[in-house]
Amino acid sequence: MDRLIGLIQEKGNPTVVGLDPRPELLPPQLIDQARKETRESLTSAGFLDDTWSNDQVQAIWAHHLAQAYLKFNLAILDGVADLVPAVKPQIAMYEALGPSGIKAYTSTCKAAADRGLYVIGDVKRGDIGSTASAYAAHLSGMPLALRETEQGGETKPGYGTGTTQGLGFPWYEDAITINPYLGNDGVDPFSKAADETDGDIFVLVRTSNPSSSQIQELRVRHDRGEDRMLFEQVGDLVEEWGASLRGDHGYSRLGAVVGATHPEAGATLRKAMPHTFFLVPGYGAQGGAADDVVPMFDARGSGAIVNSSRGIIAAWKKDPSFTPAMSLPAALHLVSQAAKTAAQTMRDDLNRALKESR
Amino acid sequence: MDRLIGLIQEKGNPTVVGLDPRPELLPPQLIDQARKETRESLTSAGFLDDTWSNDQVQAIWAHHLAQAYLKFNLAILDGVADLVPAVKPQIAMYEALGPSGIKAYTSTCKAAADRGLYVIGDVKRGDIGSTASAYAAHLSGMPLALRETEQGGETKPGYGTGTTQGLGFPWYEDAITINPYLGNDGVDPFSKAADETDGDIFVLVRTSNPSSSQIQELRVRHDRGEDRMLFEQVGDLVEEWGASLRGDHGYSRLGAVVGATHPEAGATLRKAMPHTFFLVPGYGAQGGAADDVVPMFDARGSGAIVNSSRGIIAAWKKDPSFTPAMSLPAALHLVSQAAKTAAQTMRDDLNRALKESR
Numbered sequence A, B: 001m002d003r004l005i006g007l008i009q010e011k012g013n014p015t016v017v018g019l020d021p022r023p024e025l026l027p028p029q030l031i032d033q034a035r036k037e038t039r040e041s042l043t044s045a046g047f048l049d050d051t052w053s054n055d056q057v058q059a060i061w062a063h064h065l066a067q068a069y070l071k072f073n074l075a076i077l078d079g080v081a082d083l084v085p086a087v088k089p090q091i092a093m094y095e096a097l098g099p100s101g102i103k104a105y106t107s108t109c110k111a112a113a114d115r116g117l118y119v120i121g122d123v124k125r126g127d128i129g130s131t132a133s134a135y136a137a138h139l140s141g142m143p144l145a146l147r148e149t150e151q152g153g154e155t156k157p158g159y160g161t162g163t164t165q166g167l168g169f170p171w172y173e174d175a176i177t178i179n180p181y182l183g184n185d186g187v188d189p190f191s192k193a194a195d196e197t198d199g200d201i202f203v204l205v206r207t208s209n210p211s212s213s214q215i216q217e218l219r220v221r222h223d224r225g226e227d228r229m230l231f232e233q234v235g236d237l238v239e240e241w242g243a244s245l246r247g248d249h250g251y252s253r254l255g256a257v258v259g260a261t262h263p264e265a266g267a268t269l270r271k272a273m274p275h276t277f278f279l280v281p282g283y284g285a286q287g288g289a290a291d292d293v294v295p296m297f298d299a300r301g302s303g304a305i306v307n308s309s310r311g312i313i314a315a316w317k318k319d320p321s322f323t324p325a326m327s328l329p330a331a332l333h334l335v336s337q338a339a340k341t342a343a344q345t346m347r348d349d350l351n352r353a354l355k356e357s358r
Helices: A002-011 A028-044 A054-080 A091-095 A098-114 A129-135 A188-196 A210-216 A230-241 A263-272 A290-296 A328-356 B002-011 B028-044 B054-080 B091-095 B099-114 B129-135 B188-197 B210-216 B230-241 B263-272 B290-296 B328-356
Strands: A015-019 A086-089 A118-125 A175-178 A200-206 A254-258 A278-280 A304-308 B015-017 B118-125 B175-178 B200-206 B254-258 B278-280 B304-308
Touching: A002 A086, A002 A118, A015 A054, A015 A328, A028 A054, A028 A328, A054 A086, A054 A091, A054 A098, A054 A328, A086 A091, A086 A098, A091 A098, A091 A118, A091 B129, A098 A118, A098 B099, A118 A129, A129 A188, A129 B091, A175 A188, A188 A200, A200 A210, A200 A230, A200 A263, A210 A230, A210 B230, A230 A254, A230 A263, A230 B210, A254 A263, A263 A278, A263 A290, A278 A290, A290 A304, A290 A328, A304 A328, B002 B118, B015 B328, B028 B054, B028 B328, B054 B091, B054 B099, B054 B328, B091 B099, B091 B118, B099 B118, B118 B129, B129 B188, B175 B188, B188 B200, B200 B210, B200 B230, B200 B263, B210 B230, B230 B254, B230 B263, B254 B263, B263 B278, B263 B290, B278 B290, B290 B304, B290 B328, B304 B328
Parallel strands: A015 A086, A015 A304, A086 A118, A118 A175, A175 A200, A200 A254, A254 A278, A278 A304, B015 B304, B118 B175, B175 B200, B200 B254, B254 B278, B278 B304
Antiparallel strands: none
């Protein structure tokens, strides 16, 4: 986590911006342009719309909507890149649009990385070891198996051979989120990839959603001492799994996702997980406030980064100067400015709450 | 699950073939072709390889490797389409190759669907409700949010409007696997999408990997009666969540993933989950045998489908008639034939074990 912690200190801001585009969060000017481009694609070859199958029409619409997502993200990045240390694109929003959506996702990650931002891919992957090693491509490019296929003496660097770094499809993520339900052999391939590429992982421990208590708060027997909740047990496992991967700041490459909507859980976990950095979702739209996230930080005011998505990327909707009639460039400029102001406000709110808690 | 159960009965075979390509499972002829195509792409514009960045080279290699995966899958489908009711592509193998990999994944799903096969997308997604609704696009095309963006009176069917069916990027999956760690509000959007599209879901309950016991076997307090293991509690939740989604055969649209490596757990869960259909991974390469999976079936010999991946798709490797010198078409024909024979053997082994257990 050293790189992330360094960037947080540099910018004086423990905020990560969630790049989770949805059509209703984009200015209508962008949606209209995507619809216009779709219509043009459908007619460019001189075909009428009704010569296309519904699947083809939808794939083309998805492609142009994905392009709109990327343009929207670039406007957000213009507004916040100097203010925040990190961004967290939620891959589900892009995956819903198929291959073009995934392309927009990786282009978004690259654009953020090019601006010096730390990129957390919110992918929440998790599977058995052999499959997890394929998902680990998010961090390390092609997993090992994809680099053991050279046959004959050919050793051309690049496709098919080489070391981990930079190989395989470039995802441009510094860290990803993963799910703990399968236990450590579903986590180890990600830890290995993170260690090889100076990356990090955030394991779901206590999620921000209402029904998270259904499983995460089940009372489990502790081998020594009292019963505890499942999320506490998972927290202990994460702290343990990361023991060999600690950096200069004392935090390991294995972080934990702890929702802002559970301040008490956060306080308990902060004590139990002294070497585990927290990624804290649920701030703002989901109900978490600045005071709620203070318990997730350590005594030095480090140890956590707080995510806000809608509060920043949809800030333009609350700007009275927006009109549906304004030009696309003007609308995108407004998106940038509103995101910048919202990010400044969040930064100041968090720093104030952290200062008052000392 | 009615459509899946119908196909299992029709083919007399409770087997699903896992389409999990890896370079080392493909005939070298296919890998060599992908390398040749990559070289041609790199030189087609008259550039030398060293004018490309490593990221560009890797993306182009990933594209051609993804094409090789698709060709390999088509050969497997040629061999097994008449024998098995379903296939289960593991998206991780394709996702590792980026957007081109996702395209190969959806093309594989479509090719299987076109052959009348039931397609289980092994995606193991899981997130908070609003995000899960985006992932639900795997079943329903674009999630609702993506269809609520029409502005002005424009009502052109297709992009931006309409009902759930067939809208959005077409993934061609009949069912997907999901993770239960976030509780029901991470599951409900998938249930809703499944119900709207005559699809199904398989929730991870007891996975086949060695470390699955680490969390899934934690002893949790039962509100009434004795302690039980976490996977039993999750099993009860899945049975409960599916109560309103039962079909003609008595099984709900919410299935469960129960690993072949845990026959005792399978027997316990089969009793506790009378309306939940089981997807059983871990057969063959992971160690599960025909007798191990018998407890996952109900008294009528229904209630479960068993996955085999390497045992069928890599069967060509054990065929003495394969030679690295043979042509690509000859190698692909061998892949088809070996997969067909392996699928027949597995079908007969399963049916024998089920018959003997009566």
